[in-house]
Amino acid sequence: MLGKFIQTRNIGVRIFLNWQEKQSFGNFTCLHVKRKLSDMVNVLNVAEKNSVAKNVAQILGRGAIQTRETGSVYNKLYEFRVYVPSLQNQCLMKMTSVSGHLLSFDFGPEHRKWTSCNPQELFSSPIVRFVPETGMKIKKCLQREIRNCSVLIIWTDCDREGENIGFEIIDVCREVKPNLKILRAHFSEITGPAINRALNTLTEPNKKVSDAVDVRQKLDLRIGAAFTRFLTMGLQVPNNNNNNSDKNNQIISYGSCQFPTLGFVVERWKQREEFVPQPFWYITVESVKDGISCSWNWKRQRLFDERSCIAILSKISEHPTAKVTKINSKQKSKYRPYAMDTVTFERLASSKLRINAKRAMMCAEKLYTSGYISYPRTETNKFPPEIKLNDLVTAQQSSSEWGQFANRIIQNGGATPRNGNKSDQAHPPIHPTKYASNLNGDEKKIYELIVRHFLACCDKDAQGFEVTVQIEINEEIFTLKGLQIKERNYLEVYIYEKWYDKEIPQFVENEMFVPNDIDMKKSETTAPELLTEAQLIALMEKHGIGTDATHADHIEKIKERGYIMVTPTRHLMPKGLGIGLVEAYDDIGFEMSKPYLRAALEKDLVQICEGTKTPEHVLKTHINEYEKVYKESHKQKNRLFELVRTKINS
Incomplete structure (x- = not known):
């Protein structure tokens, strides 16, 4: 019956038999079921934190999981049954977690106290590796559960630190079961497709890392x-x-x-x-045409010699007529952002959201373990071809804030990301994995930043038309630039950048006019911020x-x-x-x-x-x-x- 389960003592655990499990067993009797269960492989799965363990278990167990206490308040154990391709067998999966690093390095007792030795001895004194008191309950849980398992699968974060935590888990488990088969799951997001793909592509852990x-x-x-x-x-x-x-x-x-x-x-x-400020002088030219005020920029920019600047001002004041010598018109693009890596994320969170990097990473980690974004620690800023970007964009169409923009990307031919040239060969750029509507506070701001950055990256550059006018006043060159934005494109969703129209009058080459004002001004260099x-x-x-x-x-x-x-x-x-x-x-x-x-x-x-x-x-x-x-x-x-x-x- 749906929702019923059978307790089996021959493997020492409870196994849920829901409708889906009955289908996999076929029309077997209880005796057949017991025989089938006895053939299963017992596997211990360990993640880096409880939230990851719980979410992975729910995905692989399709909701049919049983939760047990482990002795550690913050680390539960989840049981479910699933077929593991690399083991070619139906497996009873026990999924639990550590809480970051399980082992620590320290000096032996004779060198641990500050006054116990000359500090220089610490460059060569023996180092011991041990489980701190805070991790003893986790260690006991791992060693208790591994006794009834023949396989250990590591589900820690797929970065250098996560690999090391994985080997800490391996070392603790091998203390009681030296001949374990060890496998490693690789994933960059906690979504159904990613976790199932990880289960189907298990490898050996990397000791070098x-x-x-x-x-x-x-x-x-x-x-x-x-x-x-x-x-x-x-x-x-x-x-x-x-x-x-x-x-x-x-x-x-x-x-x-x-x-x-x-x-x-x-x-x-x-x-x-x-810093010692240095005075400098520069010349300004102001004009008005068709009711539009124009401030012209001096090609020399500035001079640190006041007398030289006075001499030039006197020279152009004698013959103040300006002549338009060149007009350049060209298409102008404002480039959309590259795909987001961790450093870009931290810098944007700090500068645009005023959330410091430490707090921003904490929020991102929580969004990741909740399945809303990909792994937030990555050096990659280009999307691999196997990622289905259009599906990720489509998932954001539910938003009342950027849903229409996401829809427009799909309607206009789909995502065309601006990729950089960095890849850590482990994780893709940071991106949303599904739409989130129930976030608050800093987590909501961080999620919005990641989504808007992703959509902007997948759209098109903003397009404009820039006109540069050059004038000459008695051999001195001044310039004026104007901008007309034609297509805002990514700027419609990327609220963290601005690009403004700048209107200037129409000029023609060889046109001549007398500026309304020509002046010399003084300023000084400023100290770096x-x-x-x-x-x-x-x-x-x-x-x-x-x-x-x-x-x-x-x-x-x-x-x-x-x-x-x-x-x-x-x-x-x-x-x-x-x-x-x-x-x-x-x-x-x-x-x-x-x-x-x-x-x-x-x-x-x-x-x-x-x-x-x-x-x-x-x-x-x-x-x-x-x-x-x-x-x-x-x-x-x-x-x-x-x-x-x-x-x-x-």
Whole structure:
């Protein structure tokens, strides 16, 4: 009967038998059913978070799932039955999850306390890998469930970090079942087609990718602990009820990505502080024709010599008649955006929505696990040909805000995306996977940004007609530009960019007229603005600091540590401690705030993934580089600490 189920003890679990399952079994008796069930393969499936596990189970189980507690409040277990092609068998699937990384690296007890050793010993002291107390219930669940399974399928996020988490799960499960068959599911969105495709194309997990993460974690642990202990203990002062005692005794953390990120902020601040304005002069020409006012631009733009500018003004004032010497008319395009990668997403969220990158990524992750968007951590900005873009566009026709625009794309021949040239060979660009109508707050804003960007990318460039008029006044050249927009196209949906008509009068070549006003004006150069978060992310990407998955985390970390602050205008301002750390290391000859060391590591991690360098060689090389810096820091510690204290107390 529909909705009934049979309890079977021979495999130790409950199996739902709905109408669809009865069809797959045929007209068998209960004895036949038991025999059929006994042939099934028991499979443990593990995702990176509970929301993914639940959604994947609902898709593969077609709603016929049973939920069990695991001992971990936030990690349930879902059971269902499905045919797995790579196993060529009907399988009893147990789907559960971890909560991010399951294992951690740390020093042994003899080196774990801050005062237990000289910080330099941390560059070579033994490291242990263990399950923290917070993960013990998850570990017990995995090891309990795997005992009755012969196959483990990894469903973690398909990026470098997710691969590493997958191998943590594998290691924990192999402790109790060494001969497990291990498979890996690859997916970029949590939708029916994507998850079923992942089940049908299972592969082996990639140990090289996981090894790259292990190298980064071990290196970050060693250099982070060594420099953090060195700086913090060196800068601590006795508490004499001094008002500055708290800030002098805070943790001075070091991170190989944090410092270069801080360095970009400090460098821009220093450029601004050291900036000396320079006066300059320029000539303006104003005219009115057919009731339209025109401001002409001087070809020289500006001069830093006042006398020279006065001489030119005097010259053209003697014969102020302007002659039209050239008129250029041409089609003008405003290009639609490229397909969206993570860095573009973070920059747009920060600059257009005023949502910082950390918060934006949290919202995107939730939208992804809810099945509304594709995986939000990607370096790809071109759509692979197998993605059915027209189906994705059609899904947005239900919207009252952009539905008509989506319909127009389909009616005008379908999606024609503007693709970039980057691909991480793992995930497509960020895009909506289905229409969402019940979102609120920042999640709604983030979803709207992704949808509008996707639709704009799939439409056509805006088209206009630009006219440039050039005049000559006693050998000095001035220009005037006008724009007439013919087709707005993608701009109709992409509310984050503007393009305006600019009306100018009609002119003809050799036409002559006397301007209404010719004048010389004075101004001065202005200091560069402090960095915005969007600009900082762009610099991090350009110089290879972190990855698309970690940019936001590094920025948040230097905020939390009190190295920088956000101004009311949303610019990033370094604080005394941040300035002191950067300038002190610059002073002793080691530019720790520059991106070179970390960028070199990121390149080597890619080579580990590609198999052209070994993890052992990369780790040893970079430990040696940082240990050299540490030794020099220790050698010049008095000067280093004094420079930092000066900035802290200023």
